[in-house]
Amino acid sequence: MQQIVNFLIRHKTFITFFVLFCFSLFLVIQSHSYHNTKFVNSANWVSGGIYNTSNNIGDYLYLKQYNQQLIQENSYLRKLLLNSGIPIKDSLKDSDSLDRKFKVRPASIIKNSYNKLNNYLLVDKGSSDSIAQDMGVITSKGIVGIIENTSSGYANIQSVLNTYSEINAAIKNTNNFGSLKWNGDDFNVVQLVDVLRSAPIKKGDTIITGGMSSIFPKGILIGTIKDFSLDVSENYYLIDVDLFNDMTTLDQVYILENLNRKEILELENSLDE
Amino acid sequence: MNKTVFINTVNFLVLVLFQVVLFNHINFLGYINPYIYILFIVFFPYNKDNRIFFILCCFILGFCIDIFSDSGGVHAAACLVIGYLRPMMMRFVFGLSYDYYNIKIEKTHFGQRINFLLILILTHHLILFSLEIFSFAHIVLILKKTVFSAIFTLLLCLIFISLFSRRSS
Numbered sequence: 001m002q003q004i005v006n007f008l009i010r011h012k013t014f015i016t017f018f019v020l021f022c023f024s025l026f027l028v029i030q031s032h033s034y035h036n037t038k039f040v041n042s043a044n045w046v047s048g049g050i051y052n053t054s055n056n057i058g059d060y061l062y063l064k065q066y067n068q069q070l071i072q073e074n075s076y077l078r079k080l081l082l083n084s085g086i087p088i089k090d091s092l093k094d095s096d097s098l099d100r101k102f103k104v105r106p107a108s109i110i111k112n113s114y115n116k117l118n119n120y121l122l123v124d125k126g127s128s129d130s131i132a133q134d135m136g137v138i139t140s141k142g143i144v145g146i147i148e149n150t151s152s153g154y155a156n157i158q159s160v161l162n163t164y165s166e167i168n169a170a171i172k173n174t175n176n177f178g179s180l181k182w183n184g185d186d187f188n189v190v191q192l193v194d195v196l197r198s199a200p201i202k203k204g205d206t207i208i209t210g211g212m213s214s215i216f217p218k219g220i221l222i223g224t225i226k227d228f229s230l231d232v233s234e235n236y237y238l239i240d241v242d243l244f245n246d247m248t249t250l251d252q253v254y255i256l257e258n259l260n261r262k263e264i265l266e267l268e269n270s271l272d273e
Numbered sequence: 274m275n276k277t278v279f280i281n282t283v284n285f286l287v288l289v290l291f292q293v294v295l296f297n298h299i300n301f302l303g304y305i306n307p308y309i310y311i312l313f314i315v316f317f318p319y320n321k322d323n324r325i326f327f328i329l330c331c332f333i334l335g336f337c338i339d340i341f342s343d344s345g346g347v348h349a350a351a352c353l354v355i356g357y358l359r360p361m362m363m364r365f366v367f368g369l370s371y372d373y374y375n376i377k378i379e380k381t382h383f384g385q386r387i388n389f390l391l392i393l394i395l396t397h398h399l400i401l402f403s404l405e406i407f408s409f410a411h412i413v414l415i416l417k418k419t420v421f422s423a424i425f426t427l428l429l430c431l432i433f434i435s436l437f438s439r440r441s442s
Contacts, residue, residue, distance in 0.1 A: 013324045017357045020332045024346030024353060028404045031345025047293070047341045054294045113297075113342070115304040117406050120343040156343065184411070187303065248300070 031118075041149050041156050042111060042122050048154035052124055055110040059251070066251060073140040102217055103257040105129065107137075109250045110154075114161050114187040120148065121157040123253065128152045134215055136256040142221040142244040143167070143209060144253055161187055161247055169222055169241075170210035171201060177210040180222065180241070187247050189226060192239040199237065201228060207241050214261040277318055285334060288313050293341035296429075304418060307425040310338060311397055312433060314356055315378055315390065319363070331356030344405060351401040355393050362392050378434060390430055394423045 008015065042048065059066075107129075111122035125131050127150040137144040137157050145159040146167070158165055161182050169192055170177040176199035182190045192207060205225045211218025223241040231238045258264075292310040299306050313334055317327060335352030339345065355362075366389040367381070378386060398419040406415050 013328065013357075016325045017328050017353060020328065021350060021353050024332070024335070024350035025404075027339070027346030028350060028407070029345075032407050042341055042343050044340070050290070050294065050341075115300050115306065116344070117411070122343075184414075 041120070043126065043149050043151040043154040043156045045151070045153060048110070048122065048124075048151065051110040051122055055108070055124075062249075062251065065249070069140065069252070076140075101258060101260055103259060105131070105255045105257070107131075107155075107253055107255050109157075109253055112248070112250055114159070114247050117163050117184040119159040119161045121145065121159055121250070123155050123157060123255070124153070125255065126150045126153040126155050130257070131155045131255055132257075134261070135258075136216040136220075137253050138216075138220055138256060139245055139250065139253050141246075142223065143216065144245065144247075144250060146215055147255065159247065160190055160243070167216070168210040168212040169207050170218075171195070171199060171225075172206040172208050174199060176201075177212060178236075178239070180207075188243055190223070190241050190243060192241050193231070193236065195237040195239060197230065197235050197237060201225060201237065201239065203227065207239075214258050214264045216256065217258075281313070281317060284313050284316060285330075289334070289337050289341075292338060297342055301425065302421075305421045305425055307422065307429045308394075308397070308401070309426060309429050309433060310334060311352070311355065311393065311426070312430055314352065314359065315393065315430070315434075319360070324360075327359075328353065328356050347401055347404040350404055351397045354400055355397045358396065359393070362389060362396075366392065386434070387427070387431070390427055391423070394426050394430070395419065398423050398426070 042051065105125065107123040107125040109121055110124050113119045113121060121144070123131075123137075131147060131150055133147055133150065135147045137147065143160060145157040145162070145165065147155050148158040149156040160167065160180065163182055163184055165180070165182060167180040168177060169180040176195050178192045178195035180190055180192050195201070203225050207222040207225065209216040209218060209220040209222060221244050223243040223245075225239055226242040227240040228237050230236070288310040292308065296307050296309055314331055317330065320327070331352040332349055335349030336346070338348040338352075342348070366385055378389070381389070399415075402415045402418045402422075406418075
């Protein structure tokens with residue numbers, strides 16, 4: 001007993017180091033295996049507040065760019081409004097479905113990240129603004145990601161630039177779909193996998209969300225086909241997709257809430273049982 | 274004594290704030306960021322009886338950065354390791370007969386300073402990026418990030434140290 005106590009006292013530095021190191025390793029492994037950072041995340045009032053302040057200052061530098069973006073979007077919406085008598089193929093259907101099934105809430109990105117393998121963004125809206133896990137996040141140009149954690153005032157988004165991200169996507173005007181992933185190489189290019197070989201694709205085709213999940217409606221823009229090849233099994237395509245969104249300069253985003261999501265999940269669960 | 278505590282507390286807060294607000298968002302060439310917060314570990318006074326406290330400080334420093342950058346515990350782990358290994362690195366670089374209690378990084382020889390910083394930074398970055406990426410398949414990416422970020426961090430650390438020492442002398 002005496003010897004054990006002596007041993008502990010003699011190596012107290014190493015033991016402290018070892019315990020803390022194991023704890024941080026636990027946090028690392030936890031963050032890698034559960035696809036999210038449950039304990040340690042920036043959606044708390046200290047870090048959220050600091051990011052909010054610094055973002056308030058930084059926003060002034062980009063006012064011109066944001067105005068440009070808003071003008072573009074306004075002109076697009078005005079065009080839709082003026083032409084609303086004429087049937088517009090995809091966009092009308094989308095905006096229609098957005099009205100009935102989806103609630104749209106604006107939010108502003110206060111922390112952006114794109115240089116890691118698993119990127120998480122932070123927005124200035126949280127559970128007190130009715131933001132909850134698994135809501136989709138888009139901009140006027142295309143998709144951004146999915147809400148992961150929320151605190152009362154802030155929320156974390158799992159970006160599409162995250163190796164754990166998996167989003168249902170389809171090739172526009174065909175019914176071929178696959179899942180959208182990221183291999184961590186280039187922050188402008190994501191990968192679409194599991195598209196059947198029979199799909200008629202060519203470079204430059206548009207990729208949209210598939211609507212097979214309850215998170216995004218069908219038809220949200222993602223990007224264009226940059227390059228494609230067959231995968232190892234030679235049955236599926238491996239497609240490189242150039243994102244429409246510039247993930248490095250995100251600011252104003254829209255958070256989509258599917259009003260029927262609860263119902264869909266309940267139905268799916270009852271089928272599982 | 275109180276002055277040392279005060280200076281180190283200010284050091285801690287300022288470095289964390291600068292790291293998370295400014296230096297985490299530089300993204301030079303898309304992925305190169307300097308991690309200058311480890312200057313806290315460089316500047317922390319050496320005290321043989323106080324190593325546990327120092328290691329705890331290192332852990333809290335890394336943990337703060339982790340909270341801000343949503344990275345699990347990678348910064349905490351990397352900081353812990355260099356905090357624990359710092360006396361060994363000092364012995365290796367400055368020699369056995371050095372008076373560690375009065376060591377001041379800004380008063381050391383330039384070559385020794387670079388050696389010390391380089392060992393510290395490379396160890397830190399290697400652990401940081403290995404844990405962050407966490408896959409052997411990306412070993413080239415880990416090494417690439419380590420080397421380029423280390424160069425950036427080293428340059429900024431040297432600039433900060435010379436700025437800091439000029440003011441105090």
